[in-house]
Amino acid sequence: MSHKMDRRQFGASAGASLALLAGAGRAVAQPLRKVRFVTPFNFSLSYASVFHAKVAGFFEQEGLDVEVINGKGATTAAQLVIAGQADLARTGGANYITSRVDAGAPLVSVATIAQISPFYMVSSPDSPLKDAKDLTGKTIGVASLGGSMEGTLNLLLRGGGVDASKVERVRVPDVAASYGLIQAKRIAGFMASISSLVKIKAAIPEVMTFPIDDGIPGQVYVATPQAYAANQDLYVRFLRAEYKAINAILKATDLEPIVRGIGKAFEVPGIDDIKTSISDLKQNAETWTAKGPQNILRNVPEQWAEAEKVMNGAGMLKGSVEPTALYDNGARDKAVA
Known part of the structure; x- marks a missing residue:
């Protein structure tokens, strides 16, 4: 026996099915993972890659809700990570190496954003x-x-x-x-x-x-080894989103929309001067690719080996350290693959 469904019945059935599917979608949707990132100093376009990753939705695409915290100094930024109040901080390469070797700071560099001194x-x-x-x-x-x-x-x-x-x-x-x-x-x-x-x-x-070109990795991202080991996928997703933002900036033929977008989302002093801000962004971007585009965000082993040698030779370190112990490229390599 056949059963014909009229338009009203079909519409009700289809609507119910769509509602069920929508409800199922909401049920499996995962909340965004909160991530706290600390800058070493006041907001500027030095941090444009992180700002744009937030503005363009790249972090959200990776399931992350990134809070960018205005730092009060490189040392303070690193201390917030050690204290568990932040997941990731940007600091100077020389500053990080000194704190790691001389003070035994429980940190590891998971990426180098500025390959040379900024x-x-x-x-x-x-x-x-x-x-x-x-x-x-x-x-x-x-x-x-x-x-x-x-x-x-x-x-x-x-x-x-x-x-x-x-x-x-x-x-x-x-x-x-x-x-x-x-x-x-x-x-x-x-x-x-x-x-x-x-x-x-x-x-x-x-x-x-x-x-000031000191031969040391310019600016690095640090995390605690414990957090990095326990949540490496979080760092992969963060760096993947930032890598997308970096490439978007490098490939952009017109940087004005990117600058204006950052200006709407973050309080960056002087960003309303578009011409100057575009020049600022371009010059900062040069530090990202200073060791070649293939080394974007990478802790370049040869540079870290030279940094340890230079700093020890200058008497800036109280002891020696195996350079490869200072960094880990695992998350970065997965992020750019």
């Missing part, structure tokens, strides 16, 4: 600082005492044969406004990130600068 020395054209020797007897500003900037400064001084005790350090913000302290003769110069440097040059084209 720092520059800034001074006045009236009293220019051209190299390490010019810093003798001067007062130099750094964003945090004992942090990654000061570690880079120490390497610069040692490499230039300058007695570090002859250079006074004071804490100044890593912002373009700090140039006013030079003009007021309170400091001879200060170390600035690329983002601050771009803004200073836009306002004062004649400003004197020189790059």
